[in-house]
Amino acid sequence: MKPLINDSRLEKQRWVVFLLACLILVCAGANYAWSVFAQPLAQHLKGDIGDIAFAFSLASCCSPVAMLIAGWVSDHFGPKPMIILGGLMMGGAFVGCSYASDALTVIVVYGVVFGLGMGATFSSTTGNVLKFFPDRSGFISGLAMAAYGASSVIIPPVAMYLLTRWGVQHAFFILGVAFIVIVVAGGVFSTRCPAGFVPRGFVPKKAVDGHILSLNTFEMMKTKRFWFMWGMGVCGALAGMMAISYAAMIAQFQMRYEPAACAMVVSVVAIGNMSGRFIAGVLSDYIGRVPTLFLAQLLNFLGMLLLWSCGPGDNGLFVIAVVSLGLAFGAYMGVYPSLTTEEFGPAHNSANYGMMVVGFSSTAMIGPYIMNICYSRYGEFSQAYMIGLGITFLGFLFGYFLKRALSQKA
Structure with missing residues (x-):
């Protein structure tokens, strides 16, 4: 050490x-x-x-x-x-x-x-x-x-x-x-952070045996909490990715917006995504990483439910829906780097977070695929929203097991 x-x-x-x-x-x-x-x-x-x-x-x-x-x-x-x-x-x-x-x-x-x-x-x-x-x-x-x-x-x-x-x-x-x-x-x-660097007054998190926590990628993948984190991350990001990738089409075909308004919706989602990263990162320092992710998952649930229920004329509900989904997606992106470092140590965090991102990246393929299949078959997105609600519920389950695993340090 x-x-x-x-x-x-x-x-x-x-x-x-x-x-x-x-x-x-x-x-x-x-x-x-x-x-x-x-x-x-x-x-x-x-x-x-x-x-x-x-x-x-x-x-x-x-x-x-x-x-x-x-x-x-x-x-x-x-x-x-x-x-x-x-x-x-x-x-x-x-x-x-x-x-x-x-x-x-x-x-x-x-x-x-x-x-x-x-x-x-x-x-x-x-x-x-x-x-x-x-x-x-x-x-x-x-x-x-x-x-x-x-x-x-x-x-x-x-x-x-x-x-x-x-x-x-x-x-x-x-x-x-x-x-x-x-x-x-x-x-x-850029300067490389030397191994063992700690700011004044900071006490590094320790493993069960009292040593400074430091797991490499293979060791990380042997823990239960990694797989619960990975699963919650995929479920949490997927709902947001579904909305982000098809925001303009949802605005055009479901809400009957003009092209200029559709472009504005895309910008609103992007600003929500950017804001969610910072807000959730700061919030997680005060209430904890996992509680912040649970709040993000509630926003996912709210956003999907409102998208499922709103139609032309429901402008307020639609704005709340897309902002909620943008904030939630950003929250997952903002919290997971620090959560990964906190739970598995800083020594290998670049590679460890890279493994986490594999899950997030998969949503860039899965989310648009779900939206495309549902719209192609049914001519609307309602079925996709129901799938999104189911995935959100699954994310809550992963979060519950993650919280248990973190308390046990599996």
Whole structure:
């Protein structure tokens, strides 16, 4: 066991690392802006928008693979190499898309290269910054995840301006160069948190045998609480992902909104998602991680129930529904990094959280699939909402067993 380190210089420097992490995470969240590029890129390539949209799904699938690998590298050798490599891959993918001549190139360059770069950057950045802040992990986790979620608010208008002013090729190129500069510079100036660092006055959580808690990914997966956390996370994120992925279609076909109002609904969900990350992270420092997740699950239940019951004219209920689901989804994203670090130790938290994200990433495929199947078969989303309510109830069960497991430290 490494000796504990308390260094006043590091206590000040960790805030610089945190600010750099927020800038890096805003860039890493550029995947949220893909819908802005999809239609113009399909028109430019004279291809099918479905093929272009597939690049987004592929990037979401490749990201957790990179998180696991980069998380392990970052835990053992520091985050700098993985952040720099991830920045080069993300920016390079955008630059590559600016030269793409067909949809297949976009799928490979964006779906694979950007997806891997995004995962490597995200895992290395969040893992390192959480090691610096064991004393306020909920606050830092929530704020860092809010920065990541802020991409859905910041990058789309920037992308729209570039698309309108210079066209799709130049927009990709300019953003790609910007990502390389920001992320690589952030990686170069990021400091690795030394093993054993503790802020003044903080007492690290200990395992049953009295040693500092430190489980690697394989050890973590042998515990009951990991699987209950994983299950609750999937169930909690799935309801939100169903609403987020189809927010515009729900607004258009169920609520009969005009296109401008549909776009506004997407923005409202995005702001709810971003806000939920920070609010839940801070709240979890005061009432606990699991109680905060139970509150998020109540919001999921409320949101799904209101979506099931509302129709044209029920504008107030609809707004409450989508805001509730956005907040709940953000809450899970904001709490889980700190919960993972708290329960399994900081030493391997980059790789450990990468494994947790595998579950969250699966919802990016499952949620839209459920919505698409139900709408294709029945011409409405009511059945999807009932499935969402069932999944939410299952999330409560996972939460109950998680609470028991944490009290027993299985």
